[in-house]
Amino acid sequence: MINYNSLVKKWAEELELYEIQEAQNLVEWLLEHHLGLRRVDMMHFLDEKDLPQSLLDDFARLKTGEPIQQIIGKAPFYGREFLVTKDTLIPRNETEELVHLIIKENPENGLKILDIGTGTGCIPITLSLEMKNAEVFATDISESALEIADKNAQELHAPVQFVKSDILKEEIPIEGLDILVSNPPYIPIHEKSSMHTNVVDFEPGLALFVPNEDPLLFYRKIAEAGKKAIKPGGRLYFEIHENFGKAVKDLLLEMGYSKAEIIQDLNGKDRIVRASMN
Ligand SMILES: C[S@@+](CC[C@H](N)C(=O)[O-])C[C@H]1O[C@@H](n2cnc3c(N)ncnc32)[C@H](O)[C@@H]1O
Incomplete structure (x- = not known):
């Protein structure tokens, strides 16, 4: 027999790809998913030979660096759970x-x-559920990402309409927008070698990377298309790479947007640029 706490410690030491504190959190997350046990159950005793095979299989996957959210098939976002697969960030x-920020600044x-x-659809689904009568x-x-986003919308009862479209090649299919939001791919490909295995080996490259020589590619295309799609007085919100705040802000001002502003995240890094359409 082994108690919960000792099992967490023992398994965390086997997760060599992670720092020890993160490894413990991951093991606890897995134990909660499979056994319903939580940190408060630290004195609960388990017989290792009775642990379910599904838990042992998932622990083996965790050791390879596969993200726990992909292993258990879901991730928390803004108080709800979203299905995730290898095709969605x-x-x-x-x-x-x-x-x-969008919810707070737009109470209309x-x-x-x-x-x-949209990936899992976490942004539009949350906005649809948190904002008053928004049309989202x-x-x-990615067709496979859209399938997951649509499933998430159905499970969470969010009336979001999904459209397959390549922003680098096609115009924005909707006009008269009050808000255009995007968290596009923004990591220059040269950063790949310094990123964690659990991201580069398991999350979709299509969602993450941009060419080194043109890191603002998506921002330029979306802002260009946004000039037609956003109505006067409407707003554009971008999630950004921490190194490109000023570059994205300057780009938007050059393109005719106004009131462009960089906003930092809770870690104090430049993370959002917001601008208005005149
Ligand atoms: C950084 S992920 C963001 C996903 C989700 N919005 C989130 O915040 O979790 C970028 C998304 O852009 C999509 N994407 C990549 N290239 C695209 C393109 N040319 N046109 C439209 N979407 C694209 C990817 O499939 C991916 O879902």
Whole structure:
């Protein structure tokens, strides 16, 4: 027999790809998922030979660096759970901050909103559920991501309309927007070698990377298309790479947007740029 606490410690030491504190959190997350046990159950005793095979299989996957959200098939975002697969980016805390800002700054009723590059649909679904009578649309180039986003919308009862579209090649399919939001791919490919295995080996490259020589590619295309799609007085919200705040802000001002502003995340890093359409 082994108690919960000792099992967490023992397994965390086997997760060599992670720092010890993060490894412990991951083991606890897995034990909660499979056994319903939590940290408060630290004196609960377990017989290792009775642990379910599904838990042992998932622990073996965790050791390879596969993200726990992909292993258990879901990730938390803004107080709800979203299905995730290898085809969708795992929703991040920074994106919760982006969504929170939009909700806080736009209390009006019935706003028309579009999210470009939607992944799991975490942004439009949350906005649809948290804002008053918003009419919400979302696009992605990835058919498999859109399938998951649509499932999430159905499970969470969010009336979001999804459209397959390649923002680098096509115009924005909706006009008269009050809010255009995007967390597009923004990591220059040269950063790949310094990123954690659990991101580069398991999350979709299509969601993450941009060419080194043109890191603002998506911002330029979306802002260009936004000039037609956003109505006067409407707003554009971008999640950004911490190194490109000023570059994105300057780009938007050059393109005719006004009131461009860089907003930092909870870690004090430049993370959001917001601008208005005149
Ligand atoms: C950084 S992920 C963001 C996903 C989600 N919005 C989130 O915040 O968790 C970028 C998304 O853009 C999509 N994408 C990549 N290239 C695209 C393109 N050319 N047109 C539209 N979407 C694209 C990817 O499939 C991916 O879902």
